[in-house]
Amino acid sequence: MSSGIRFDRVCVAYGRQTVLDALDLTVEPGEVMALLGPSGSGKTTALRAVAGFVRPASGRIFIGERDVTGLPPHQRGIGMVVQQYALFPHMRVQDNVAFGMKAQKVAKAEIPGRVAEALEMTGMASYAKRFPRELSGGQQQRVAIARALAIRPGVLLLDEPLSALDAQLRSGMLAELARLHRELPDVSILYVTHDQVEALTLADRIAVMDRARLQDCGTPQELYRTPRTEFTASFVGNANLLAVTVRGPGAVSFADAELKVHTGEVISGATATLCVRPHLVGLGDGPNAVTGKVAEVQWRGATHRLYVEVGGERVKADLRELRTPPALGDEVTLHFAPEDAVLLAGGVTDG
Structure with a gap:
């Protein structure tokens, strides 16, 4: 049975420090x-509030139609994976997998089949009798x-579930998680990460x-192509954030x-921020051309990253096959197409 998650003005505070401020967010069933x-x-903190490990100072949390704000973790019907695995070292793999079902008092006759199913789904069926240290x-x-x-x-x-893995393992596990989601379309997943590639x-x-x-x-796609804030533009993908002045429509x-560029409703004379992704910046003449001096060149395998000083700002360009x-x-x-730029109201801010 699928369940969504809804945060209704959830606040969490430790003493006088607010660590989650009036969060309104809905995770749709299967999303x-x-x-x-x-x-x-x-x-x-938001994830731990859903799990029941953190009690909101105000607001409510719903899983499906149930208000779970005051329920203990074991009554919420959730699965959780943390970054340090938290396996029991003295238990074999099959016993680790069975642990949650025993805590939920699943019928003993049903547990072996569900353990086998879960291990098969994650590609670990042949490791059932091993210990975590192996x-x-x-x-x-x-x-x-x-x-x-x-x-x-x-x-x-999922709380930073891949952060303890090296880059190659992380890439493989991303593919596995994507496959699992396709096989479990009714399960709603809340995935905490600071890694933009994982999120994208x-x-x-x-x-x-x-x-x-x-x-x-x-x-x-929305957050990458048409970010609404400077923070989103800089944190989801890589971006040039250039201080500009609006001269008139377009x-x-x-x-x-x-x-x-498309200026929308930003008024003439206003300062604003122009967001252009580095891979959409070309070298040579073209629309929206600017000229500057090369300050740094980085070879990144498939691309060269150029940093070009233009009018006191550094413009980044990711260029293939140089x-x-x-x-x-x-x-x-350097140049970029008008449709590849997004104008954000307000000037460039620090941080």
Whole structure:
């Protein structure tokens, strides 16, 4: 049975410090929602409030139609996976996976079949009789996921589940989690991460958190292509955030250049921020051309990252297949299409 999650003006405070401020957010049944933000943004607190490990100072939490705000964790019908696996070292894999079902008093005759099902689903069926110490980090994380799935939760909470893995294992586990979601379309997943690649890869929607508050929420494509705030633009993907002045409908000035962009309702004379993704910036003449000097060149395998000083600001450009990249100090021209820029009201801010 599928269940969604709803935060209704949820506040969490430790003494006088507010760590989650009036969170209103709904995770639809069967949806993967990523909570994305830096350390201290409130994302893990929100997840722990759903789990029942943190009691809100105000507001309510619903799982499906049930108000679970005052319920203990074991009565909420959730599965949870944390970054350090939390497996019992003295128990074999099969006993670790069975643990949650025993706590829920599932019929003994039913447990072996559900253990086998969960281990098969996570690719760990052949490791059932091993101890955690005999497994790699990635394998231990699969067991932790199997344990969470074995109780057949309507809601699955994932708290930085891949942060302890190296890059190659993390990539493989991302693919596994995406596959699991396809096989379990009724399970709502709340996924806490500070890694934008994980959020963009897995989530149906991303809730961007900062300083205890929800800053933005939308599909990965929406937040990447048309961010609504500077924080979203800088935290979801990489972005040039350029201070510009609006000159009129469809026109802004940057450095000594006039650029054509969609200005929307931003009034003439206002300062604003122009967001352009580095991979959408080209080298050479073209629309919205600006000229500057190369300050830094980084080879990144498939691309070169150029940092070009333009009017006192650094513009980043990610360029493919540069057999002979410009040298430091060279004067170059960069350009971008008007439709590839997003104008954000307000000037560039620190942080």
